[in-house]
Amino acid sequence: MPPTPEGRECRYVRVALDVPLPGLFDYCSAQAVEIGQRVIVPFGRRDLVGMVVDLPAAPAVAVEHVKAVSMVLDDLPAMPGDWLAMVDFAARYYQRPLGEVIMPALPPPLRKAGAYTGQRAAGGPVRRLERRLEKQRKRLERLAEQPGKSPDEPPEKCDPDSAASGHPGLGPAPAGGVNGSDSVPAIQAPSLNDEQRQAVAAIAAVEGHGVVLLRGITGSGKTEVYLHAAQRVLAGGRQVLFLVPEINLTPQLERALRARFDASGADAAGTLAVLHSGMSDGERLEAWLRAFRGEARVLLGTRMAITAPLPRLGLIIVDEEHDASYKQQDGLRYSARDLAVWRGHDRGVPVVLGSATPSLESWNHAMQGRYLRVSLTRRAREVALPAVRMVDTRRLKLEQGFSPQLLDAMERRLALQEQVLVFINRRGYAPVLSCTSCGWVSQCSRCTAYSVLHRLRGRAARLQCHHCGGQAPVPRACPDCGDLDLKPMGRGTQRIEEFLGERFPEARIARIDADSTRLKGSAAALFSQVHQGEVDILVGTQMVAKGHDFANLGLVGVLNADSMLFAQDFRAPERLFAQLMQVAGRAGRHRVGGEVMLQTDYPDQPVYRALQRHDYEGFAQYALDERKVLGLPPYSYQALLVAEGRELAHALQFLNDVRKLPEEDAGAYPMLGHIMLYDPVPLRVVRVANIERAQLLVESHSRPALQRFLAQWSEDLFRLGRESRVRYSLEVDPFEI
Numbered sequence: 001m002p003p004t005p006e007g008r009e010c011r012y013v014r015v016a017l018d019v020p021l022p023g024l025f026d027y028c029s030a031q032a033v034e035i036g037q038r039v040i041v042p043f044g045r046r047d048l049v050g051m052v053v054d055l056p057a058a059p060a061v062a063v064e065h066v067k068a069v070s071m072v073l074d075d076l077p078a079m080p081g082d083w084l085a086m087v088d089f090a091a092r093y094y095q096r097p098l099g100e101v102i103m104p105a106l107p108p109p110l111r112k113a114g115a116y117t118g119q120r121a122a123g124g125p126v127r128r129l130e131r132r133l134e135k136q137r138k139r140l141e142r143l144a145e146q147p148g149k150s151p152d153e154p155p156e157k158c159d160p161d162s163a164a165s166g167h168p169g170l171g172p173a174p175a176g177g178v179n180g181s182d183s184v185p186a187i188q189a190p191s192l193n194d195e196q197r198q199a200v201a202a203i204a205a206v207e208g209h210g211v212v213l214l215r216g217i218t219g220s221g222k223t224e225v226y227l228h229a230a231q232r233v234l235a236g237g238r239q240v241l242f243l244v245p246e247i248n249l250t251p252q253l254e255r256a257l258r259a260r261f262d263a264s265g266a267d268a269a270g271t272l273a274v275l276h277s278g279m280s281d282g283e284r285l286e287a288w289l290r291a292f293r294g295e296a297r298v299l300l301g302t303r304m305a306i307t308a309p310l311p312r313l314g315l316i317i318v319d320e321e322h323d324a325s326y327k328q329q330d331g332l333r334y335s336a337r338d339l340a341v342w343r344g345h346d347r348g349v350p351v352v353l354g355s356a357t358p359s360l361e362s363w364n365h366a367m368q369g370r371y372l373r374v375s376l377t378r379r380a381r382e383v384a385l386p387a388v389r390m391v392d393t394r395r396l397k398l399e400q401g402f403s404p405q406l407l408d409a410m411e412r413r414l415a416l417q418e419q420v421l422v423f424i425n426r427r428g429y430a431p432v433l434s435c436t437s438c439g440w441v442s443q444c445s446r447c448t449a450y451s452v453l454h455r456l457r458g459r460a461a462r463l464q465c466h467h468c469g470g471q472a473p474v475p476r477a478c479p480d481c482g483d484l485d486l487k488p489m490g491r492g493t494q495r496i497e498e499f500l501g502e503r504f505p506e507a508r509i510a511r512i513d514a515d516s517t518r519l520k521g522s523a524a525a526l527f528s529q530v531h532q533g534e535v536d537i538l539v540g541t542q543m544v545a546k547g548h549d550f551a552n553l554g555l556v557g558v559l560n561a562d563s564m565l566f567a568q569d570f571r572a573p574e575r576l577f578a579q580l581m582q583v584a585g586r587a588g589r590h591r592v593g594g595e596v597m598l599q600t601d602y603p604d605q606p607v608y609r610a611l612q613r614h615d616y617e618g619f620a621q622y623a624l625d626e627r628k629v630l631g632l633p634p635y636s637y638q639a640l641l642v643a644e645g646r647e648l649a650h651a652l653q654f655l656n657d658v659r660k661l662p663e664e665d666a667g668a669y670p671m672l673g674h675i676m677l678y679d680p681v682p683l684r685v686v687r688v689a690n691i692e693r694a695q696l697l698v699e700s701h702s703r704p705a706l707q708r709f710l711a712q713w714s715e716d717l718f719r720l721g722r723e724s725r726v727r728y729s730l731e732v733d734p735f736e737i
């Protein structure tokens, strides 16, 4: 072993750190340390937690510059090789420094140096958590011995960053698994229908790795297929990773999973762990640890759960695989769905991608035979898909955006005591405020976007920018001409809610959108009200469209779908179709006669026609043909470079410079012949929070060529970026362009 700078024996360690610099950092450690272990190291004037990813014989820098590791963290075993391989792949594929991938993949308490140093550290967050759980276990044992006292009282609170185990949805269900008095009743699985049985069999027949694309119409009982597939894997002693696109869908599935597995299971209480961004750091740490140790047999979570370590992984399920929320939109811009497929391949386990409207990428894989295609074509309950009617609004007089047909239909459904869903993908009161005499419109002062009118409590209102979050008071008079007659133009969920309250005074109305669900737990409470039948009319954005199994919803009214018809992005029609199929699928799930009414000025658009026929395959074929002609994904591969600066000119200049580089340095870019670099263009919303943005699209018919190109280009970008006044971000497989 080489000596440390201070003359002690040490060994060199190569450490990944979450710092905005490429490359890895070499230190020396006097203590024994393995690859995959975390260490605290000095970096600049700070102490950082990093992960050892290599044990080089000699450092990459001069020995005298190598500093010593401050602390080797041994509260966890080293991260396993498959986990390290996954983060390494993600870093290379998405062109990010390894440390920027590894560290964010760990629960926050595990990456804070401060959690291990100083007086309050007490052995670090893992040991603190263990001590607390041990105390809790003892307390429950004591309580179980004392008759007359309920063991369900919430346990005492500990320090703020520790797990709040009072949350019923997390961790072992407190005492239910122990004494069998769990509040969740054991639910008998319905017997599968033929299609479901075939789907389960097809998944079971996958040997080693294989991707099954489960296309099942809305209400076809995909969940039941997932549960059966999971059950087989659990019976074999393996773990299941179950991904859902939205936090709001976790309670529903959590209930189903607990009812099925906790109540029937061998090791009841420890079966399930849940992981999503709505949890506290302590809760996340606890769930992650239980997955890591193999105690949690099912890990249910949103996209972040894809990076959880799962030593006995046996199956990955990705529900609503087409959903945009699987794509992270900042930092490491990864697709959890794509990583799931990679991970399944790496671990040799099956991956099930489920959707009523698979992404065209996945559908294309299935058509080419790379994925196994399994279909559920009928609804699981004896109900038909809802009838979809287009209401041609071109010659109609609308009342606050509602056609007489839709209002009549609502009235009828309400009279039958059925629920009605009004879907409009626009939150707030009105998208813009305008002056009737001079044409002034409310605009954000920092963005090239309108400010949206929002109602606060009572009659108070504010202007709010949906791009920068900026808020402004509503002017009493027009800032340009002084006229007092300012009018809201158009409608958002709040205005719809207000109108329906006047129009249907007897009805109980609930609104579900990002505003009404801002407080923790409020979304779950609202959805539960709907499920309990305490709501007659539900007004909502895309938040209500996904996954929910509403039992008594008879009618869905869709307002303003046209606003998405002519968007610039080539994926807009695909997204619109998926969204409409989803929202339409909320109608008539448990009883016959469900109905969807879509108001439009363009009833003949192919998207709407396909929707009316519930024809995903027809739509997919049409859209794929179009993409093929235009050479768009999945027939090509893309990356998007976005630059932002104080002035658009700077951003464009930077993009032009980096665009020219490869041609000027042909030796470094032998793959350039396979790469298409488009002209830089300003973003549609050019300015956000006073930062101006432009983008450059890179395209190739070959993924390997694109990857080789990006690897080289990233280095040049970094070099040029440092000298430039702009910030940039590179996104591989961008979702929106």
Ligand code: ADP
Pocket (backbone or CB within 6 Å): 190, 191, 192, 193, 196, 216, 217, 218, 219, 220, 221, 222, 223, 224, 380, 381, 549, 589
């Ligand atoms: P999807 O996710 O495919 O839209 P769900 O999984 O929510 O559909 O199932 C729709 C409804 O059908 C649920 O209420 C579910 O309980 C019910 N269901 C599923 N499978 C069966 C079955 N084999 N027999 C009866 N009902 C079923």
Ligand code: ZN
Pocket (backbone or CB within 6 Å): 435, 436, 437, 438, 439, 440, 478, 479, 480, 481, 482, 483
């Ligand atoms: Zn005016």
Ligand code: ZN
Pocket (backbone or CB within 6 Å): 444, 445, 446, 447, 449, 465, 466, 467, 468, 469, 470, 688, 689
């Ligand atoms: Zn703004």
